[in-house]
Amino acid sequence: MLRRLASLPLRRPAAALLAAGVRCISSGSVEITLPLNFWAGKRRTGPEKCSKDIVYEPATGRVLCQLEPCGAVEVDQAVKAAKLAFGYWSKMSGMERARVMIEAAHIIESKREEIAEMEVVNNGKSITEARLDVDSARLCIEYYAGLASTLAGQHVQLPGGSFAYTRREPLGVCVGIGAWNYPFQIAAWKSAPALACGNSMVFKPSPVTPVTAVMLAEIYAKAGVPEGLFNVVQGGQETGSLLCQHPDVAKVSFTGSVPTGQKIMEMASKGVKPVTLELGGKSPLLIFKDSDLENAVRGALMANFLSQGQVCSNGTRVFVQKDILPEFVKEVVKRTQAIEIGDPLLESTRMGALVSQPHLDKVLSFVDRAKKEGATVLCGGESYVPSDPKLRGGYYMTPCVLGNCTDDMTCVKEEIFGPVMSVLPFETEDEVLQRANDTSLGLAAGVFTRHRAGERPGDDRVLLPTEDCVCGDGRCRQPLLDHPATASQSCALRQRL
Numbered sequence: 356m357l358r359r360l361a362s363l364p365l366r367r368p369a370a371a372l373l374a375a376g377v378r379c380i381s382s383g384s385v386e387i388t389l390p391l392n393f394w395a396g397k398r399r400t401g402p403e404k405c406s407k408d409i410v411y412e413p414a415t416g417r418v419l420c421q422l423e424p425c426g427a428v429e430v431d432q433a434v435k436a437a438k439l440a441f442g443y444w445s446k447m448s449g450m451e452r453a454r455v456m457i458e459a460a461h462i463i464e465s466k467r468e469e470i471a472e473m474e475v476v477n478n479g480k481s482i483t484e485a486r487l488d489v490d491s492a493r494l495c496i497e498y499y500a501g502l503a504s505t506l507a508g509q510h511v512q513l514p515g516g517s518f519a520y521t522r523r524e525p526l527g528v529c530v531g532i533g534a535w536n537y538p539f540q541i542a543a544w545k546s547a548p549a550l551a552c553g554n555s556m557v558f559k560p561s562p563v564t565p566v567t568a569v570m571l572a573e574i575y576a577k578a579g580v581p582e583g584l585f586n587v588v589q590g591g592q593e594t595g596s597l598l599c600q601h602p603d604v605a606k607v608s609f610t611g612s613v614p615t616g617q618k619i620m621e622m623a624s625k626g627v628k629p630v631t632l633e634l635g636g637k638s639p640l641l642i643f644k645d646s647d648l649e650n651a652v653r654g655a656l657m658a659n660f661l662s663q664g665q666v667c668s669n670g671t672r673v674f675v676q677k678d679i680l681p682e683f684v685k686e687v688v689k690r691t692q693a694i695e696i697g698d699p700l701l702e703s704t705r706m707g708a709l710v711s712q713p714h715l716d717k718v719l720s721f722v723d724r725a726k727k728e729g730a731t732v733l734c735g736g737e738s739y740v741p742s743d744p745k746l747r748g749g750y751y752m753t754p755c756v757l758g759n760c761t762d763d764m765t766c767v768k769e770e771i772f773g774p775v776m777s778v779l780p781f782e783t784e785d786e787v788l789q790r791a792n793d794t795s796l797g798l799a800a801g802v803f804t805r806h807r808a809g810e811r812p813g814d815d816r817v818l819l820p821t822e823d824c825v826c827g828d829g830r831c832r833q834p835l836l837d838h839p840a841t842a843s844q845s846c847a848l849r850q851r852l
């Protein structure tokens with residue numbers, strides 16, 4: 356049950372309050388007492404005897420709720436419920452499944468503000484970002500609903516009039532295990548494809564952010580999925596292991612850190628279960644001197660400070676071509692210092708709180724280590740106490756830009772998962788490509804330039820397949836419209852490669 360500690364003078368429906376410009380909840384006002392597990396169509400309490408984990412509100416440091424980690428009995432009940440639901444759901448046509456999923460998407464749309472607010476209260480990110488997360492969850496469910504009825508097998512003609520055919524069959528009970536940075540969105544991104552294909556799911560959120568996955572379970576139930584189709588069990592490592600090892604689980608989909616991903620792959624391999632892993636990153640962002648500086652600066656800020664920097668695909672190694680380094684750094688630092696930090700439920704806030712005190716400490720210790728290893732703090736990198744007294748116990752820090760970085764520093768090699776940007780100068784394209792690729796955490800990459808590879812002034816290599824070549828040679832892939840070379844020069848370039 357969501358209870359207001361400071362109750363509103365007049366209890367009005369959320370929509371009416373919003374229309375009147377009044378936020379329904381405020382940081383420090385929410386206490387969650389409803390059970391957070393959900394299986395066979397209902398919220399459930401955890402085991403009677405268990406040591407409860409405390410869940411905190413990042414914006415204030417207050418206790419938000421207590422978590423009852425599920426043990427073997429509860430995990431088994433959830434998997435059994437999912438197995439039963441699979442029997443019904445897997446026999447429905449794609450079109451029938453799509454109808455229910457579209458209904459779930461409509462409900463998400465109607466509850467956008469409520470879900471976003473609870474995400475903020477539990478995770479600490481700003482309300483403007485949380486709303487986009489809810490939209491992305493809804494869009495994902497809509498997308499896979501659209502795909503559900505298109506899943507089809509193949510017909511293969513064999514000699515003598517015989518034929519063979521293939522069918523796309525669902526696997527059964529799938530397990531989803533999520534990280535804390537996008538709690539509602541990860542639950543939706545994992546469940547939507549699984550459900551569209553006819554599977555059922557038991558989802559385990561991070562014990563740090565248990566609140567909104569249960570809201571998704573209620574939404575699916577309201578939309579009309581069979582009881583037990585999408586279940587939520589709460590807990591940490593032990594509950595997660597029980598799920599991965601359960602004999603009735605057919606597949607595990609995981610989002611989280613590399614070390615945990617390795618353990619999950621190992622457990623799943625013992626049961627010969629397929630796994631999908633979305634793990635950490637230390638991605639490069641390449642900024643060439645010919646780029647639009649305004650675009651590049653905005654890109655670097657987004658790629659480092661979205662969700663307080665707690666995004667796996669963030670471009671945290673920012674390689675900047677030497678010629679524009681001073682100008683780029685000046686602008687990035689100026690704008691980083693202007694980022695509004697504070698109450699994540701306020702519309703004006705651009706950066707909320709990090710997810711927990713231990714995580715904040717870890718991020719700050721990366722900044723300390725960077726200093727010891729010779730990096731220069733160009734701005735930020737310190738814990739921050741907002742002026743509002745109710746936020747004083749929250750987990751805030753000032754976003755940080757590190758200069759004088761080198762490739763061997765810890766801040767450049769390891770995933771920090773916080774608002775810390777490392778800036779690294781480079782001279783040539785070959786050099787930066789080699790350095791950018793020199794990582795075992797290469798999840799994503801970004802490039803800012805006005806020219807594609809092979810088109811940069813002074814660069815005569817042909818790297819990207821584009822439109823038809825002016826020379827008429829089918830294998831030649833020089834761009835037709837903007838290539839400076841004549842037909843014969845273009846062929847000559849190709850031959851030199």
Ligand SMILES: NC(=O)C1=CN([C@@H]2O[C@H](COP(=O)(O)OP(=O)(O)OC[C@H]3O[C@@H](n4cnc5c(N)ncnc54)[C@H](O)[C@@H]3O)[C@@H](O)[C@H]2O)C=CC1
Pocket residue numbers: 532533534535536537559560561562590591592593594595596599610611612613615616618619633634635636666667668770772798
């Ligand atoms: N590639 C991607 O899409 C994303 C990757 N991440 C990565 O996740 C990390 C941060 O998230 P955390 O929640 O701290 O990661 P984590 O790996 O500590 O935990 C992730 C989930 O795994 C569970 N878990 C932990 N040990 C387990 C075990 N032995 N068996 C089964 N489940 C277990 C946790 O309870 C949690 O639900 C970062 O490294 C980040 O890069 C986060 C979000 C997205």
Ligand SMILES: C[N+](C)(C)CCCC(=O)O
Pocket residue numbers: 536537665666667668
């Ligand atoms: C939603 N998005 C694209 C910003 C991040 C998704 C990956 C992650 O969960 O960290």
